[in-house]
Amino acid sequence: MSVSHRLSRTDADRLHVALMLALTFSTGVVDAVGYLGLDRVFTGNMTGNVVLLGMALTGTTTLPILRPLLALGFFLVGAVASSRIVKRDDGWSGRVTVTLWLIAGLLTAIAAVLAFALHLDPEVFGTIATSALGFAMGMQAALARRVKVADVTTVVVTSTLAGLAADSRLAGGTGALWVRRALAVALISAGAAAGALALLVHVSLGVLVSAAITVVVASLGHTGHRARAATRAA
Known part of the structure; x- marks a missing residue:
């Protein structure tokens, strides 16, 4: 096996x-679609959904209840399903690649529903x-936990922002990991902008x-995993 491989x-x-930063951008896109295009529903940022549900359940607002509640429930089910597939492997593995392909397939199917069926019954198909x-x-959030890239969960940046501030030189820290933390925040915001557009x-x-x-991430991750395995075997 050559060095290049x-x-x-x-x-x-x-x-x-x-790759995890790319998925963070992707989450921003999806959340923009859910919140702006599908009745104020966060599908990646569950903190936002929990807060919205708390306000909606008071009955004093016009915020939706059913869709955010279902999104929250299915998020948990997806995390369980992904964890069962990936199991306890740390880092990248063939199971991570398979799970990403499943996520990509599901997203493609959802896009098809939105493109060809949403107009039939917006409430049901929405x-x-x-x-x-x-x-x-x-599924993506649980997978990111297995890959274990510090401060890049792909679905939320609250803890990333806290780490960015708390570990900064201004706070007496070393400023470690500030680049990836800043990129995670910037990319989820950029993804939201892209989704809105x-x-x-x-x-x-x-x-x-x-x-x-997700397809690109799965392909590059799998290629990298095989190259890493070749290095260990050499």
Whole structure:
């Protein structure tokens, strides 16, 4: 096996960071579609859903209840399903690749529903779409925990922001990991902007973009995993 087909541990770690950051961007896209295009539902950021549900359940607002509740429930189910598939492997593995392909397939199916069926019954198919998106994002979040890229959960940046501030030199820290933390925050915001712009074309476009990103992440991750395995075997 030539050197060009091998991957060092450092290179593999950098690749995993880049891939998880790409999924963070993808989450921003999906959340913009859910919140702006599908009745104020977060499908990746469950903190937002829990807060919205708390306000909605008071009956003093016009915030939706059913779709955020279903998205939250399906997110949990997706996280369980992904954990069962990936199991307890740390880092990248063939199971991680398979799970990402499943997520990409599910996102593609959701995009198809939004493109061709949403107009038939917006209430029914909108609820199906947000529930399925919650399931897909739950799978992604659990998978990210197995890959274990510090401070890049792919679905939320609250703890990332806290770490960025608390470990900064201004707070007396070393400023470690500030680049990836800043990128995670910037990319989920950029993804949300991209998702909002995609809605100007069609509600399905953002989900299709997220599916394409997931395909690229799965392919690059699998290639890197094989190259890393070749390095260990050499």
